[in-house]
Amino acid sequence: MSGAMNLLIGLAMGLNLVALASSRLPSVIRAAAFQGMILGTLPLLLEEKFHWLVVAVAFGTITVKGFIIPNLLRRALRAANIDREVEPLLGFVPSLLLGAAATIGAAALAGELPLLPEHAKTLLVPGAFATVVCGFILLIARTKAISQVCGYLILENGIYLFGLLLINTTPLVVEAGILLDLTVAIFVIGIIVDRIQREFDTLDTRKLTRLRE
Amino acid sequence: MTAAGDILLRLAAWLLLAPLLPGVINKVKAWVAGRRGPPVLQLYYDLAKLWRKGVVLSTAVSPAHVLGPAVAWVALTGAALLLPVGQAGAAFSFRGDALVFVYLLAFARFSIALAALDTGSAFEGMGVAREVSYAVLAEAAIIAALLTLCVQSGSVSLATMLAPSAGAGAALLAAGLFGVLLAENCRVPFDDPNTHLELTMVHEVMVLDHSGPPLAAILHGASLKLLIFAVLLAEAVLPLGKLALLPAIGALVASVLAVAVVTGLVESLLARLAFRRVPLLLTTSFLLCLFALLVAWKGGVP
Numbered sequence: 001m002s003g004a005m006n007l008l009i010g011l012a013m014g015l016n017l018v019a020l021a022s023s024r025l026p027s028v029i030r031a032a033a034f035q036g037m038i039l040g041t042l043p044l045l046l047e048e049k050f051h052w053l054v055v056a057v058a059f060g061t062i063t064v065k066g067f068i069i070p071n072l073l074r075r076a077l078r079a080a081n082i083d084r085e086v087e088p089l090l091g092f093v094p095s096l097l098l099g100a101a102a103t104i105g106a107a108a109l110a111g112e113l114p115l116l117p118e119h120a121k122t123l124l125v126p127g128a129f130a131t132v133v134c135g136f137i138l139l140i141a142r143t144k145a146i147s148q149v150c151g152y153l154i155l156e157n158g159i160y161l162f163g164l165l166l167i168n169t170t171p172l173v174v175e176a177g178i179l180l181d182l183t184v185a186i187f188v189i190g191i192i193v194d195r196i197q198r199e200f201d202t203l204d205t206r207k208l209t210r211l212r213e
Numbered sequence: 214m215t216a217a218g219d220i221l222l223r224l225a226a227w228l229l230l231a232p233l234l235p236g237v238i239n240k241v242k243a244w245v246a247g248r249r250g251p252p253v254l255q256l257y258y259d260l261a262k263l264w265r266k267g268v269v270l271s272t273a274v275s276p277a278h279v280l281g282p283a284v285a286w287v288a289l290t291g292a293a294l295l296l297p298v299g300q301a302g303a304a305f306s307f308r309g310d311a312l313v314f315v316y317l318l319a320f321a322r323f324s325i326a327l328a329a330l331d332t333g334s335a336f337e338g339m340g341v342a343r344e345v346s347y348a349v350l351a352e353a354a355i356i357a358a359l360l361t362l363c364v365q366s367g368s369v370s371l372a373t374m375l376a377p378s379a380g381a382g383a384a385l386l387a388a389g390l391f392g393v394l395l396a397e398n399c400r401v402p403f404d405d406p407n408t409h410l411e412l413t414m415v416h417e418v419m420v421l422d423h424s425g426p427p428l429a430a431i432l433h434g435a436s437l438k439l440l441i442f443a444v445l446l447a448e449a450v451l452p453l454g455k456l457a458l459l460p461a462i463g464a465l466v467a468s469v470l471a472v473a474v475v476t477g478l479v480e481s482l483l484a485r486l487a488f489r490r491v492p493l494l495l496t497t498s499f500l501l502c503l504f505a506l507l508v509a510w511k512g513g514v515p
């Protein structure tokens with residue numbers, strides 16, 4: 001049980017680095033989506049007894065993060081007709097090294113924390129830390145709005161991993177609410193990206209710093 | 214006497230089998246492309262031909278130009294003799310020979326680079342600059358890989374390090390070492406062994422001014438290096454030291470052949486990367502080895 005879960009979380013940590021290293025927007029979107037799907041299956045492994053609500057939430061997470069959100073992003077990409085290069089502020093090799101350092105740091109930090117015995121053996125906490133930091137790096141170090149959205153998605157995946165620590169006490173309705181919020185946010189961003197592109201002819205956030213009439 | 218005979222037998226096996234590997238890779242590439250391809254023994258014919266030819270030397274070169282390939286060849290042979298084969302152990306084994314192994318490989322590269330720089334040609338200087346800048350990252354990766362095996366086995370001798378399998382991080386280590394193998398042996402996606410356009414060559418451009426027996430030494434040394442890396446990869450991942458001698462040799466030969474076939478497939482199916490993308494791929498190999506180290510250090514599950 002714990003072995004399969006650690007394997008999945010390890011895969012998700014690897015996908016953080018894939019997202020940091022890829023130079024094309026579709027592959028960043030794909031990495032974020034795949035990570036969401038992997039993390040979506042975790043509640044099924046964590047919960048000992050079968051409960052239809054857990055299955056429903058896991059299924060909903062996989063559908064929304066794996067299919068609906070990436071499709072919204074790809075549609076925004078197509079509608080805004082921007083080229084697919086990522087344009088990093090921080091080069092790929094430095095951001096990859098930074099992400100790796102964050103992953104190693106997260107593993108070291110989690111070893112120091114006073115965790116519950118059932119969580120100490122799993123990669124849940126280091127995975128969550130690493131994913132949050134990698135999402136941050138992606139958010140900070142890329143100029144295009146779409147890749148920042150992907151960074152935001154990866155950040156959310158990390159917070160979701162943290163949330164799994166409390167799966168026995170959080171009502172699953174909260175989880176469903178977060179998922180709905182996320183979908184609406186991406187939906188709105190998809191529309192905004194299109195508007196920004198029409199208005200300013202660019203999605204480079206460095207140029208979107210001044211307010212104008 | 215038997216010890217000397219053993220060493221001679223290993224030496225003969227390493228030296229005679231090494232040129233087979235590029236032949237196998239070329240055969241796989243030809244097979245994927247639907248050609249008949251050169252015979253598997255082509256490199257042996259080439260070496261024999263080069264050995265009989267005379268040496269053409271530029272007036273600008275010093276003796277280092279001829280000495281470099283010879284020194285590199287001897288260093289690579291020494292590195293090969295440090296690698297163990299199954300339970301039989303290595304020809305030479307002592308505490309800390311993993312470090313000697315890394316340094317012998319680096320020394321071989323240094324000698325070839327020096328021999329290339331000795332010609333004073335601008336192109337060869339460029340090739341050396343590229344080769345050495347790739348090596349910085351590749352060496353970090355191989356040191357991380359050896360460190361992983363050290364931590365895993367609690368020993369700094371190659372014979373005990375390579376005997377068990379790499380444990381939980383074996384897949385990471387295999388992927389990282391395979392990347393290093395491709396980079397160190399100038400294979401596609403890092404370098405194209407078939408290209409003969411000076412602007413795109415890395416390794417090939419370093420040997421442009423060599424001819425005759427020194428070139429034969431360089432080519433044979435390159436095939437030896439490929440075999441060394443293939444054996445290292447196989448022994449790091451598979452628990453060959455746990456098997457009896459004959460099954461171990463069988464498994465070793467099979468896995469080295471598998472590495473050659475996969476290299477041929479990679480070479481047929483991938484395009485060569487642009488120069489500015491190469492450091493990213495090498496960094497990825499380094500990180501794979503580093504994460505294998507992390508897994509080994511934390512004892513499987515952190």
